[in-house]
Amino acid sequence: MNQNKIPQATAKRLPLYYRFLNNLHIQGKSRVSSKELSEAIKVDSATIRRDFSYFGALGKKGYGYNVEYLLGFFRKTLDQDENTPVALIGVGNLGTAFLNYNFTKNNNTKIEMAFDADKRKVGKTIGDVQIYHIEDLEDNLENISVAILTVPVSEAQNITDRLINAGISGVLNFTPARITVPEHVRVHHIDLAVELQSLAYFMKHYPLEHEEEQ
Amino acid sequence: MNQNKIPQATAKRLPLYYRFLNNLHIQGKSRVSSKELSEAIKVDSATIRRDFSYFGALGKKGYGYNVEYLLGFFRKTLDQDENTPVALIGVGNLGTAFLNYNFTKNNNTKIEMAFDADKRKVGKTIGDVQIYHIEDLEDNLENISVAILTVPVSEAQNITDRLINAGISGVLNFTPARITVPEHVRVHHIDLAVELQSLAYFMKHYPLEHEEEQ
DNA sequence: TAAATGTCGTGAAATTATTCACTTAATCCA
DNA sequence: TGGATTAAGTGAATAATTTCACGACATTTA
Ligand SMILES: NC(=O)c1ccc[n+]([C@@H]2O[C@H](COP(=O)([O-])OP(=O)(O)OC[C@H]3O[C@@H](n4cnc5c(N)ncnc54)[C@H](O)[C@@H]3O)[C@@H](O)[C@H]2O)c1
Ligand SMILES: NC(=O)c1ccc[n+]([C@@H]2O[C@H](COP(=O)([O-])OP(=O)(O)OC[C@H]3O[C@@H](n4cnc5c(N)ncnc54)[C@H](O)[C@@H]3O)[C@@H](O)[C@H]2O)c1
Numbered sequence: 001m002n003q004n005k006i007p008q009a010t011a012k013r014l015p016l017y018y019r020f021l022n023n024l025h026i027q028g029k030s031r032v033s034s035k036e037l038s039e040a041i042k043v044d045s046a047t048i049r050r051d052f053s054y055f056g057a058l059g060k061k062g063y064g065y066n067v068e069y070l071l072g073f074f075r076k077t078l079d080q081d082e083n084t085p086v087a088l089i090g091v092g093n094l095g096t097a098f099l100n101y102n103f104t105k106n107n108n109t110k111i112e113m114a115f116d117a118d119k120r121k122v123g124k125t126i127g128d129v130q131i132y133h134i135e136d137l138e139d140n141l142e143n144i145s146v147a148i149l150t151v152p153v154s155e156a157q158n159i160t161d162r163l164i165n166a167g168i169s170g171v172l173n174f175t176p177a178r179i180t181v182p183e184h185v186r187v188h189h190i191d192l193a194v195e196l197q198s199l200a201y202f203m204k205h206y207p208l209e210h211e212e213e214q
Numbered sequence: 215m216n217q218n219k220i221p222q223a224t225a226k227r228l229p230l231y232y233r234f235l236n237n238l239h240i241q242g243k244s245r246v247s248s249k250e251l252s253e254a255i256k257v258d259s260a261t262i263r264r265d266f267s268y269f270g271a272l273g274k275k276g277y278g279y280n281v282e283y284l285l286g287f288f289r290k291t292l293d294q295d296e297n298t299p300v301a302l303i304g305v306g307n308l309g310t311a312f313l314n315y316n317f318t319k320n321n322n323t324k325i326e327m328a329f330d331a332d333k334r335k336v337g338k339t340i341g342d343v344q345i346y347h348i349e350d351l352e353d354n355l356e357n358i359s360v361a362i363l364t365v366p367v368s369e370a371q372n373i374t375d376r377l378i379n380a381g382i383s384g385v386l387n388f389t390p391a392r393i394t395v396p397e398h399v400r401v402h403h404i405d406l407a408v409e410l411q412s413l414a415y416f417m418k419h420y421p422l423e424h425e426e427e428q
Numbered sequence: 429t430a431a432a433t434g435t436c437g438t439g440a441a442a443t444t445a446t447t448c449a450c451t452t453a454a455t456c457c458a
Numbered sequence: 459t460g461g462a463t464t465a466a467g468t469g470a471a472t473a474a475t476t477t478c479a480c481g482a483c484a485t486t487t488a
Pocket of ligand 1: 090092115116118134150151152153155174191192312313316
């Protein structure tokens, strides 16, 4: 834990590497080079080699990387074996989409329970996930450390405070609110309106440039 | 256009600034400092001042920024007056959520039409947006330059090729596929599974750090 | 009016991330 | 087997971004 301090930019790419290696493995490929990886995931090959090298020498010169070995390595590194249970708060448009999808494909993250304020939704299940009333949040949140926040923006800070009080230490925030949290809590904001606007801005103002941006 | 080349990191924050200034304006505030802005949107105040300074001297020493003036400035800079029409491809879980929401709040971006391969969906409207059959893509896409891609991953590259052929030059890609596009097309990937995984990774490996990440 | 205060704008420094380009070692093939 | 080829790993260069810290100046207060 917190071993050799991988750069943040690298850490963000790890799940991408993992998923792509998994695809290769399923396809039966046993070998891959940084160049092939680069073409597939649109990350410069030197960046890939640099990223991997933070973890030591994972490849073989003149050969490339062994898919199975690399996959196993990242499985451990990304703790793919231990499950990260997740709660979803706000079963509206976006929340419902996430419940139906539930990140099942090849992940260690799974939405275990959902909460909403709307009594008509409480008691139902969507995609196998039980929906509880938000009043019962504190009673039901045992052992869950990550929350996906898809409530109306006006509720965001208030619900966040309750989540943290109930022991959550990571929030994936889809509301436009820039929520305030204590030091030990990690928040990632995914602001879809901003993404769309910024895409439009780049198209207008950076014509013909081509830098893959997430 | 392409004026003085604003750094990409800055450009990505502009819509955030705009939205927050708009909120302040609605609340009737006429004045704001970089420190206040910083606390509200969790971006270092020096970064905010630096960002603004790329556009010239927008503030007044000892006073701060005039909300109305700044808002007007960003409205022009972000082309908030001319509309950017958007098409959405794939009216499934995620696509339906976006159509219902439609980024209406205070934006210049609006989903104008949607496409799907499922005949049962074609002809309907969701949130005022008409759904066409994907076969009719090329016939209907006039004057639209941005697409939101929410089709199954297996369709992503194929549909992208058709979109580009039909004149699209910006894609907001929600599929896990890292699509290949020509130089002049801009793609932003929003990979929700990766976001969730990377949040989990940071929580495990970077305990007690606190750097707001989008 | 003068002093105290607040806050911008920005050089310079620091940090972080990417990319170049080369050495080295392994593989491939004739 | 040996020479040609491939591709990892990495020091160093470069690029991008953030942050520090302070001078200058407007505002506010006494
Ligand atoms: N849907 C989109 O495409 C989209 C895009 C960008 C941002 N967002 C943001 O995501 C959030 C959710 O959007 P949405 O379209 O799903 O909204 P929505 O109104 O469809 O869903 C919100 C859900 O939260 C529930 N809720 C309200 N108060 C609650 C509370 N106190 N506790 C628990 N649940 C509560 C409501 O009952 C509802 O089911 C919003 O903040 C929105 O701004 C959505
Ligand atoms: N739903 C989520 O929470 C979520 C999360 C992460 C990633 N994603 C990704 O987003 C994409 C959409 O996810 P979803 O859950 O909405 O899937 P979905 O299956 O619910 O929706 C896909 C839609 O695309 C339509 N479609 C299929 N082929 C098409 C074609 N050739 N042209 C036009 N339309 C076509 C289908 O009819 C369907 O309506 C997927 O790639 C998925 O991996 C979704």
